[in-house]
Amino acid sequence: MELNFRSDIKKWLDNTEKLEPIPTTFCPNLKTDSGQKIKAVIFDIYGTLLISSSGDIDQASLSGDNMRSAMEAGGFDLQSCQPGVCTFLLDQLQEQIAIQHNELRLQGHPFPDVDIFKVWEGMFAAAEEQKLLKRSGSESLVDTIFVFEILSNKVYPMPGMKEVLNALRQKGIPLGIVSNAQxxxxxxxxxxxxxxxTPRQDIEFFDKDLSVFSFKELRAKPDTALFDPIKTTLENKYKIQASEAVFVGNDMLKDVYTATNSGLKTILFAGDERSLRLREKDARVKGMFPDFIINDLSQLTKIID
Structure with a gap:
């Protein structure tokens, strides 16, 4: 869909609070003794390229104040809303997500992701039905959702993100993304x-043919189906086998497990305590180890070299 913003979203982004990673106790493992050259690098985003205040896109901190600010940005007339509308909408957010997840599971998506616009439309329709608000038709869902997200899950680039991506690109390394995202x-x-x-949906430095986002597929990691188009593009466009590519992520289940079962090498990013997910109690990752461990993105270039 075309994203038409009504408010100055850049103003909100310009006020982004700087975040610093919280160091972990993990030591890096950069040893490359397989003799096989890494020819492509695929990244997770949240907790890997971006510091997330909540540690994960799925664990945003929800508040009525953030909902109110988001609705104001979206052009809602809050003066005409009933008391309690923000609390109701927050409850509906969880309910509408659960409804979509159940629908998608019935369609054969074992790890579903939602159409966020359908979720928010359902939220506001339910609020209208309860006569908690009345829409004029001029409100903007895209603005409301965007502002709510950047207030609820504050993010900031991981140290060295841009420099590392630029260095890899200058080496001629194809760069891709597989991310649970919206x-x-x-x-x-x-x-x-x-x-x-810019509202464009392809990301600077990354090949759009090597970029897969959960919201477009309505599937989320650890669904290995997200890696199928990545493997096809690597082979057909670059003549690179999956085993010659590496996936970088902060989650042993969603990233290491999923990429390993898709045939890629893996790098566990252990650079921020907030987002490091070892999943030690999950049977699927027991006995599984990443090929490499890094605690700073700059170490990527050493592995590639």
Whole structure:
């Protein structure tokens, strides 16, 4: 869909609070003794390229104040809303997500992701039905959702993100993405990489044919189906086998497990305590180890070299 913003989203992004990673106790493992050259690098975004205040896109901190600010940005007339509308909408957010997840599971998506616009439309329709608000038709869902996200899950580039991506690109390494994400994720990434606001959905530095986002597929990691188009593009466009590519992520299940079972090498990014997910109690990752461990993105270039 075409993203038409009504408010100055760049103003919100310009006020982004700087975040610093919280160091972990993990030591890097950069040893490359297989003798096989890494020819492509595929990245996760949240917790890997972006510091996330909540640690994960799925664990945003929800508040009525953030909902109110988002609705104001979207052009809602809050004076005509009933008390309690923000609390109701927050409850509906979880309910509408659960409804979509159940529908998608019935369609054969074992790890579903939602159409966020359908979720928010359902939220506001339910609020209208309860006579908690009345829409004029001029409100903007895209603005409301975007502002709510950047207030609820504050993000900031991981140290060295832009420099590392630029260094890899200069080496001629194809760069890709497989991320649990929504429409606002590419916009936020482009802002941090270029300093400009653009609604385009392809991200600077990355091959759009090597970029897969959960919201477009309505599937989320650890669904290995997200890696199928990546493997096809690597082979057909670059003549690179999956085993010659490496996936970089912060989650042993969603990233290491999924990429390993898709045939890629893996790098566990252990550079931020907030987002490091070892999943030690999950049977699927027991006995599984990443090929490499890094605690700073700059170490990537050493592995590639």
């Amino acid at each position: 429409f606002y994720t590419p916009i936020i990434m482009n802002y941090f990489l270029t300093g400009e606001f």
